[in-house]
Amino acid sequence: MAGEKVNLTGAKxxxxxxxxxxxxxxxxxxxxxxxxxxxxxxxxxxxxxSRLKVDNNLGIGLAIRAKTLDVCxxxxxxxxxxxxxxxxxxxxxxRIFRIDPPxxxxxxxxxxxxxxxxxxxxxxxxxxxxxxxxxxxxPGWLNEVPRDRPAIVVAEGLTPYxxxxxxxxxxxxxxxxxxxxxxxFRCL
Ligand SMILES: C[S@@+](CC[C@H](N)C(=O)[O-])C[C@H]1O[C@@H](n2cnc3c(N)ncnc32)[C@H](O)[C@@H]1O
Numbered sequence: 001m002a003g004e005k006v007n008l009t010g011a012k013x014x015x016x017x018x019x020x021x022x023x024x025x026x027x028x029x030x031x032x033x034x035x036x037x038x039x040x041x042x043x044x045x046x047x048x049x050s051r052l053k054v055d056n057n058l059g060i061g062l063a064i065r066a067k068t069l070d071v072c073x074x075x076x077x078x079x080x081x082x083x084x085x086x087x088x089x090x091x092x093x094x095r096i097f098r099i100d101p102p103x104x105x106x107x108x109x110x111x112x113x114x115x116x117x118x119x120x121x122x123x124x125x126x127x128x129x130x131x132x133x134x135x136x137x138x139p140g141w142l143n144e145v146p147r148d149r150p151a152i153v154v155a156e157g158l159t160p161y162x163x164x165x166x167x168x169x170x171x172x173x174x175x176x177x178x179x180x181x182x183x184x185f186r187c188l
Pocket of ligand 1: 011012013014015018019088089090091092093110111112115134135136137155156157158161162
């Protein structure tokens, strides 16, 4: 098998399950998500996805939750074309490519360094797109993020991996740093 070798463990490895589910759903003729970047990424990763036991039903569930958050982000960007997007625990999710935000928007994908390294290998660069290689629980990464623009913070499948205190501290830091915005997340 050719492709990018992946050696992720623990919470990081779970990104392969969500990526694969979205890729599978996108192969269906009536796909909701049409996540062709995810499908391409799966084809370029050297990993035995069959061991994850993901089927079309799970893929459809993952696609629905991803689409729900996509619509929230699109709605916010329609109201705030100069916004920033903070996508926390992004994994290999391709939300930026699905949404294709206008040029006035700056987008920040945040995840652990190993995950961000993998993103750099699999996905193209684009203007106004920033990758932050850090645990979201580290206080320093927010220094890279502008304070003075409307912000939407989106997190999909991240919060189960944060302890109660870590989660509270993260949300307090976000609220303290950003001047205005919205937070959308899926807890499971
Ligand atoms: C279930 S995956 C979801 C990935 C992506 N959001 C999606 O929906 O496809 C969980 C993600 O959260 C990330 N994660 C967990 N704890 C994190 C932390 N403290 N800082 C940054 N990312 C974290 C993992 O690396 C992984 O990419």
